[in-house]
Amino acid sequence: MAEVGGSEDVSSPLGQPPSPDPSEDLIARAVEKANDFMREAYAALPWKDPVGCVQWIPLGMVQANDYNPNAVAHQEMRLLYVSIEQDGYTQPVVCIWDKDAREGRGGYVIVDGFHRWTIMRRYADILERTHGYLPVVVLDKGPGDRMASTIRHNRARGKHSVAGMGNLVFEMLAGGMNDMEICDKVGLEPTELARLKHITGYSKLYSDVSYTQPILDQHQVLAKAQWQAEHPDEVVPVDF
Numbered sequence: 001m002a003e004v005g006g007s008e009d010v011s012s013p014l015g016q017p018p019s020p021d022p023s024e025d026l027i028a029r030a031v032e033k034a035n036d037f038m039r040e041a042y043a044a045l046p047w048k049d050p051v052g053c054v055q056w057i058p059l060g061m062v063q064a065n066d067y068n069p070n071a072v073a074h075q076e077m078r079l080l081y082v083s084i085e086q087d088g089y090t091q092p093v094v095c096i097w098d099k100d101a102r103e104g105r106g107g108y109v110i111v112d113g114f115h116r117w118t119i120m121r122r123y124a125d126i127l128e129r130t131h132g133y134l135p136v137v138v139l140d141k142g143p144g145d146r147m148a149s150t151i152r153h154n155r156a157r158g159k160h161s162v163a164g165m166g167n168l169v170f171e172m173l174a175g176g177m178n179d180m181e182i183c184d185k186v187g188l189e190p191t192e193l194a195r196l197k198h199i200t201g202y203s204k205l206y207s208d209v210s211y212t213q214p215i216l217d218q219h220q221v222l223a224k225a226q227w228q229a230e231h232p233d234e235v236v237p238v239d240f
Helices: 023-044 074-087 114-122 124-129 143-157 162-174 179-186 190-200 202-206 218-230
Strands: 055-058 093-098 107-112 133-138
Touching: 023 055, 074 114, 074 124, 093 114, 093 143, 107 114, 107 143, 114 124, 114 133, 143 162, 143 179, 162 179, 162 190, 179 190
Parallel strands: 093 133
Antiparallel strands: 055 133, 093 107
8 A cells, every 4th residue: 555645636637547658549549449339338337327438537627626624534535545455446436527627627526436546546556546537427417516515425325424414405505405405406404404503603694684573474383383393492483
């Protein structure tokens, strides 16, 4: 095992894997041929789940997002390295294509799999084994859906930072999404969203705003009654 410099990018500035010898050109052609075969096989499938079209992408064309709320301890990262070192990559990195990534040159932005990507950047033996190519699947979604996809992946595994989640929810609200849209996209319960708003301080932005008393529908009345039954020690405002 040899680390290659922490978070420093070991790929070339142009987004291509390192080329220590001319045989890398042959490898690049072989990888592209394999990717073509995978795309042809994917086109024959009667369904279009992204995992049906794994592509081997140069490491330098893949970049991290700047909002991932998932946190992994050092020991877990070490275990992930051992898993990849012993078994190889068994799960691709999930990305979207963003034409504005990599300073406008276009690239793949990670939705899920930041730590699998990090292992290749950090450990020379992993990088060299696949000649700097990372297994990737691409979601057919725009950059606007990137955050919600990341949260769904993290929540499905039960790994997410509450503070990080709160920050993402804050950005989604600030971007114009309403509560219902966020709950639907991310899989949050309304009470979870309310707590995240409180954590981020988003609710304080409207603390001085006057509102008329809301009219609750039957579903909301039942939800309020259930909340009161489950949390008898908490005071629920009359106009909530």
